[in-house]
Amino acid sequence: MDVEILARIQFAFTVAFHYLYPPLSIGLGWIMVVTEGLYLKSKNPVYGRLSLFFVRLFAIIFGLGVATGIVMEFEFGTNWATYSRFVGDVFGSALAAEGIFAFALESGFLGILLFGWNRVSPRVHFVSTLMVALGSTFSAIWIVVANSWMHTPAGYHLVSEQGRVRAEITDFWAMVFNPTSVDRLVHVLLGALLAGAFFVISVAAWYRLKGQHREAAQKMMRLGIGFATVAILAQWFSGHRSAELVAEYQPAKLAAMEGHFETGAANLYALGWVDAQNQKVYGIGLPGGLSFLLNGNFEGRVAGLNAFAREDQPKAVNAIFQFYHIMVGSAGLMTLLAFLGLWALWTQRWEDAPWWNRILVFSVFLPQVANQAGWFAAEMGRQPWVVYGLLRTKDAFSPTVGAGEVLFSLILFTLVYALLFALFIYLLNKKIKKGPSDEGYLIDHRPKHASWIAKSPKS
Amino acid sequence: MSFLGLDYPTLWFLVVGGLFAGYAILDGFDLGSGMLHLFLKKETSRRIALNAIGPVWDGNEVWLVIGGGALFAGFPEAYATLFSAFYLPFMLFLVSLIFRAISIEFRSKEPMAWWRNGWDRAYATSSTVMTVLLGAVVGNVVLGIPMDNQGNFTGSVLDLLHPYALIVSLLTVAAFALHGGLYLSMKTEGALFAKLERLIQSAAVSFVVLFVLVTMVTLVFMTHVAEVFRNYPILFGLPVLVLLSVASTVRLVARRAFRWAFFNSALNLALLMGLVAASLFPTLLRNRIPGGRSLDIYFSASSAESLETMLIIAAIGGPLVLAYTGFVFYTFRGKVELDEHSY
Numbered sequence A: 001m002d003v004e005i006l007a008r009i010q011f012a013f014t015v016a017f018h019y020l021y022p023p024l025s026i027g028l029g030w031i032m033v034v035t036e037g038l039y040l041k042s043k044n045p046v047y048g049r050l051s052l053f054f055v056r057l058f059a060i061i062f063g064l065g066v067a068t069g070i071v072m073e074f075e076f077g078t079n080w081a082t083y084s085r086f087v088g089d090v091f092g093s094a095l096a097a098e099g100i101f102a103f104a105l106e107s108g109f110l111g112i113l114l115f116g117w118n119r120v121s122p123r124v125h126f127v128s129t130l131m132v133a134l135g136s137t138f139s140a141i142w143i144v145v146a147n148s149w150m151h152t153p154a155g156y157h158l159v160s161e162q163g164r165v166r167a168e169i170t171d172f173w174a175m176v177f178n179p180t181s182v183d184r185l186v187h188v189l190l191g192a193l194l195a196g197a198f199f200v201i202s203v204a205a206w207y208r209l210k211g212q213h214r215e216a217a218q219k220m221m222r223l224g225i226g227f228a229t230v231a232i233l234a235q236w237f238s239g240h241r242s243a244e245l246v247a248e249y250q251p252a253k254l255a256a257m258e259g260h261f262e263t264g265a266a267n268l269y270a271l272g273w274v275d276a277q278n279q280k281v282y283g284i285g286l287p288g289g290l291s292f293l294l295n296g297n298f299e300g301r302v303a304g305l306n307a308f309a310r311e312d313q314p315k316a317v318n319a320i321f322q323f324y325h326i327m328v329g330s331a332g333l334m335t336l337l338a339f340l341g342l343w344a345l346w347t348q349r350w351e352d353a354p355w356w357n358r359i360l361v362f363s364v365f366l367p368q369v370a371n372q373a374g375w376f377a378a379e380m381g382r383q384p385w386v387v388y389g390l391l392r393t394k395d396a397f398s399p400t401v402g403a404g405e406v407l408f409s410l411i412l413f414t415l416v417y418a419l420l421f422a423l424f425i426y427l428l429n430k431k432i433k434k435g436p437s438d439e440g441y442l443i444d445h446r447p448k449h450a451s452w453i454a455k456s457p458k459s
Numbered sequence B: 001m002s003f004l005g006l007d008y009p010t011l012w013f014l015v016v017g018g019l020f021a022g023y024a025i026l027d028g029f030d031l032g033s034g035m036l037h038l039f040l041k042k043e044t045s046r047r048i049a050l051n052a053i054g055p056v057w058d059g060n061e062v063w064l065v066i067g068g069g070a071l072f073a074g075f076p077e078a079y080a081t082l083f084s085a086f087y088l089p090f091m092l093f094l095v096s097l098i099f100r101a102i103s104i105e106f107r108s109k110e111p112m113a114w115w116r117n118g119w120d121r122a123y124a125t126s127s128t129v130m131t132v133l134l135g136a137v138v139g140n141v142v143l144g145i146p147m148d149n150q151g152n153f154t155g156s157v158l159d160l161l162h163p164y165a166l167i168v169s170l171l172t173v174a175a176f177a178l179h180g181g182l183y184l185s186m187k188t189e190g191a192l193f194a195k196l197e198r199l200i201q202s203a204a205v206s207f208v209v210l211f212v213l214v215t216m217v218t219l220v221f222m223t224h225v226a227e228v229f230r231n232y233p234i235l236f237g238l239p240v241l242v243l244l245s246v247a248s249t250v251r252l253v254a255r256r257a258f259r260w261a262f263f264n265s266a267l268n269l270a271l272l273m274g275l276v277a278a279s280l281f282p283t284l285l286r287n288r289i290p291g292g293r294s295l296d297i298y299f300s301a302s303s304a305e306s307l308e309t310m311l312i313i314a315a316i317g318g319p320l321v322l323a324y325t326g327f328v329f330y331t332f333r334g335k336v337e338l339d340e341h342s343y
Helices: A003-018 A022-042 A045-078 A081-115 A122-151 A172-176 A181-210 A214-249 A251-257 A289-295 A317-346 A354-362 A365-382 A403-434 B008-039 B043-053 B057-074 B076-085 B087-109 B113-143 B163-187 B190-221 B223-231 B233-254 B258-280 B304-331
Strands: A156-161 A164-169 A268-275 A280-286 A385-387 B283-285
Touching (some): A003 A365, A022 A181, A045 A081, A045 A122, A045 B076, A122 A172, A181 A354, A251 A317, A251 A365, A268 A289, A317 A354, B076 B283
């Protein structure tokens, strides 16, 4: 295999593995803010226990997110040197803002969140929790801005210097608010809230199945379903807006997503298989549906893949189609579960129905699958460009790094990440089994806040 | 475009240098205590040592992320050349960084001896490998790397294993071990403190010996470094300050004034980074091939527009970061007390 494909596999693999964790941290982070806030307001010990419990889960998730996140910052330089030279001027300021406003904030206050219970007052601890949640959200902002710029570049001009072309920033705010950054950010953050919400739902359903922590499970289920319902409804609007923007700025990507080859009326598939060789799609869906969503009528003209030069078309049409439909399908299932969950809570049904709780336990995978598939559709759909319309992926990798070196590091990361994932599942499972402990819950804080926590034995 | 009489690339050079110096000072003591970890034999001692850095190591590590980002943002040419040239060392560094993080996080999550011993080893090994590689990168940056006129690395990983880089590596190991030992001494008492005293003394002796060795080798063999100082005599103040500072650290360690010695050790690291920066300026990446073109800050720099934006970001963000970093350190001041939330 050549360096380009190995470098792409390595980046895709390391970023996909990384992306299991940050959405969960962001989503769970805001749920933690709510439980700790509710605890401070109501002094209900159940919220106290939940806060402590979530923080312990958060520690594991966040730790892996940080550990696997630095890899990408290095890979820009190690594997994608030409890309880095090209985008550094533009990309750099977003990355600098990310480090200084987001990473420093979340990592700084993490210490207090995890270890500060006996050192600071409840209010200061709550503020620290809020800062960690804000920091992780900010980190999404800047990296999504930078990524959106790669899809819809704005606020730059091209400069040719000593035989090299590079993009230079001309307008910082035009770069930050490039045509797709706000929508993509909303889309990513809602995806993160869904990851957090279904995680909490899943854990609550598991306690129901085991008949443990009844009160805590009830509160978790309410929080989870509440967050999930709001986020998934908003996500449909955001998703629709995303599709409109893709149609406007990256029509070739949109055509690949629906396997649309000839310009004209375009179908909306629910399921399907693209035979790219014969330019056919076998599947079920709504004829003219995509045209209707974009233009308001079933005959509306949508550009097909054949309207683009061969070298400007994304290659893996079926993969893009599948990833896109897996994302939309997962969103459909999440919507169904959220509404059923809301109805079940409202009518106090199914609380002890094993089939329902079993489904909810597995629902934790839905937002993860949707997040991963969505990114794969978006980034594979951007091909053959790394910066849309400006720099091709085949021109972007490091000229001085050999295939053998990349293969070596790819194998290394595969082994290390397999180990990390096994440890993550093992430890998370252990913490969840232990549950919101009855002993180590938050209590009213004492004078001089010597300790606002009932002592519990070290686990 | 300039501010305070310094042009933007120079200002950003100072920012990047400051960030890396901050990283050396902050994560330096985490890495140092990691390298000393296996010398602490008792379970409680190891837990206390881990919890001494527990609330702060993650924030400290961020300085590297910001430093790397600042290099990418301000000097993309140098960042791209440096990172692709050091491909294998940086991959190894990343894996060590991951292991360091998870060994701190996971070690105390299970009670079994084999689990804890295994993570203790992973922690000490990864801290050592990270330090060795960081030192080797600094050594190679001072030495220069072989490049063509496009700024592409033309050597192989073997060129990076130059003896000079290796002795700078050893110096970094000793400097961080001393720094970490001094940090731990402020956080501990009793038998553990006594044990650390002995470790600090050995580290201090190694540090001074290696410091003298690296200084002599630099003066004799790194003629381009000496030349910089000959051209700008005002810079001679810097090596003099380094010498005074190192001498003062030795004195403070001998007098067991460990708290002051720690701050002095931080000053050493800052001054050593300053010395490296001064010997490079205005070059960022020196070409090891005689007559070959080096990457200087002006050629490598982003546009004035970009640097201005980032200087504004740094001016807003810097004080914020310092303020809450200070707050976190203040919150966890004093000796470590293990509680139910500790590692």
